[in-house]
Amino acid sequence: MRILIVEDEVHLAEALTQILRKQHYSVDAVHDGQEGLDHALSGIYDLLLLDIMLPKLDGIRLLQKLRAQGYATPVILLTAKGETEDKIAGLDYGADDYVAKPFSTDELLARIRAALRRRGEVVPEDTLKLGNIELNPATLKLSCGGKEIKLILKESELLELLLTRKNAVTSKEQIIEKLWGYDSEAEHNNVEVYISFLRKKLLFLHATVRINTIRGVGYSLEVVS
Structure with missing residues (x-):
């Protein structure tokens, strides 16, 4: 937010x-x-x-x-x-x-x-759920099954944005504007770094949620079995 x-x-x-x-x-x-x-x-x-x-x-x-x-x-x-x-x-x-x-x-x-x-927005004290993961933006904790890890702030903000837009593709420009501000000097590689971090943590948790790259457009979430 x-x-x-x-x-x-x-x-x-x-x-x-x-x-x-x-x-x-x-x-x-x-x-x-x-x-x-x-x-x-x-x-x-x-x-x-x-x-x-x-x-x-x-x-x-x-x-x-x-x-x-x-x-x-x-x-x-x-x-x-x-x-x-x-x-x-x-x-x-x-x-x-x-x-x-x-x-x-x-x-x-x-x-x-x-x-x-x-x-109708999700406020930080609430949790966001998709597949078998649950994110609490207030505590920065991401849980899956019996496992729980703490994210850094930018990871939590990025995952929160993707979860609230789970039915849409989110562009790198939208991520930069939301996480860093429209007049920031953040670049696309900043986004790619945090996407990589999140993918590794979702893999570690054995999450059924995957971050897909839509080439030339942005990112979307997918629940896989």
Whole structure:
């Protein structure tokens, strides 16, 4: 799961980034509304945390522009305590929820999980199953039968992406955007390395799930007997 934070208070944005990364989310943070709009329109994010008071383009106008373009990603507003008009405007323009500053970490995480569930996404505390394997993205543990191994974060994120797209082919470009970000310097060989790691671990576990390479297109999962 990848989250975009649009927050002009740099220290708060950094704190939120660390909190969410500890929960195994991938996180990007930007500090003005125009940059937030540009990042959001890349389409790589599963959720936006959006401050209302932003330079260049305020959060309400940013949200309005996104929804006008059919942007369906969940948006949680970060609002000042007592700013009722901002909350109402945000909800009217399509925000999924809001959290008033100062907020507790537990409340924010709960609202993120709820927003992702309402969208029908699999949130990190859930497990993903296919064939005889089960992945827990929150603990990074991959189990199969009586065996269990712990993945590194990028392996877990990659397998999670493939599992949530199990009925589709996932391109290397999609993997790079989801795991590293659309403006990263990651290349196709970075993806190939982690695909290789995962294949070896699935083989070690005697998994019935195989990662297929669709030449020139990307990767897909197959359950074999």
